[in-house]
Amino acid sequence: MASLRDIKRRIKSVRNTSQITKAMQMVASAKMRRAQELALNGRAYISALANVFKHLQDTIAECSSPLMQRKETGKLLVVVINTDRGLCGGLNSNLFKEVITACPAEADYITIGAKLNPQFARTGRNLVASFSLGDSFDEAELKPILDFIRNAFLDGTYKTVTVAYQKFINVMVQKPQIVELLPITPEELLAVAAQDDTEDDNNANFLLEPGAGSLLSSILPLYFANLLTQQVLEGKASEQSARMVAMKSATENAKTLIGELTLEYNKARQTQITNELLEITTAMKAME
Amino acid sequence: MHFRIITPLRTALDLDVTGLKLPATQGEMEVLPGHADLITSVANGELTYTANGELKSLFVGGGFLQVEHGNVLLVTDTALEAAAIDTDTVQAALERAQKALRDRASVLSREEQAYLEACIAKQLAMMEYSRVRKR
Secondary structure, three states: OOOHHHHHHHHHHHHHHHHHHHHHHHHHHHHHHHHHHHHHHHHHHHHHHHHHHHOOHHHHOOOOOHHHOOOOOOEEEEEEEOOOOOOOOOHHHHHHHHHHHHOOOOOEEEEEOOOOHHHHHHOOOEEEEEEOOOOOOOHHHHHHHHHHHHHHHHOOOEEEEEEEEEEEOOOOOEEEEEEEEEOOOHHHHHHHHOOOOOOOOOOOOOEEEOOHHHHHHHHHHHHHHHHHHHHHHHHHHHHHHHHHHHHHHHHHHHHHHHHHHHHHHHHHHHHHHHHHHHHHHHHHHHHO | OEEEEEOOOOEEEEEEOOEEEEEEOOEEEEEOOOOOOEEEEEOOEEEEEEEOOEEEEEEEOOEEEEEEOOEEEEEEOOEEOHHHOOHHHHHHHHHHHHHHHHHOOOOOOHHHHHHHHHHHHHHHHHHHHHHHHHO
């Protein structure tokens, strides 16, 4: 049986850990609220944008933009939106599993967030770039990434760009998603637009100012930028929620552990007292 | 006529209006009930709308306007009331962009230059709007 002092030491260390996890839980839940709000509001924006876009689709075929062209040659680029820090449960490893099964080994990879980089190195995937974003989201930070992806796509290095991210469903549930970012396809637009609640009427004849071509060429880059932004925001919301849940369960585990250890401690102490009494009475008996 | 403004950060407006005026890229335009279905791009500038007999005003950044069966939807990157514009921040952002454009002109790519110029145009329009409104 462990000595009293050992048990006491363990209780102390578990208590310290639980204080840390508790603090992390609080921090994550504060950040989560902000990240969630951004992610949910961004969804309305992107589907509104897709909704406008949807009405242009008749004209899309005629004036195809370079961002929509499907190329014959070129490699595959996969953008993996993971986290910079750990302690967020199975969030990153779930995403990684999904990526490994869905994406071919010869594709090029970009990570946003550094946590999965060792895994990519270990499995021998070709990681071409890794970016880190701060906890508070700033659009300017995303710009170099957007430029990199767009330029690599436009100059024909890549024929498709796919994004893997954790979609935020609710605090308990995040779903790994792998979607194609470029080229932008009409089908994907329709799927995004359908999330918007306005009634659907594709036959409407819209006046287009200043002409479909120039509308399309200004809305497409905007749509592309905001789609990736939205996916990053979803990833951030997922990260904070997952971390909060993970830290919450860690704190609870620590509490049960402390309870069990305290019980053990009390038992050990009682045994010690009983032993001492036994020794005293034996000694007294011997002296009689 | 239902009118919604959606920005990346929030749904800025969601109400019934009797008319609105806004700066389209091809000149100022007015949308009244019964307007034909339309999609147009919107420039930086002042948007005014009438709701419950009151004339209200907002600053909007570039974006798109869609009129569909009397539902008006404006998708834009910025929508702010005059009171929400902090001229000091705008001024600082303006100077930052101008400085970047001036100092790094030789190393900037054409896209970066265009991006900075768009930023400057927007900040200038915002300054102008808030100057006129706050007087």
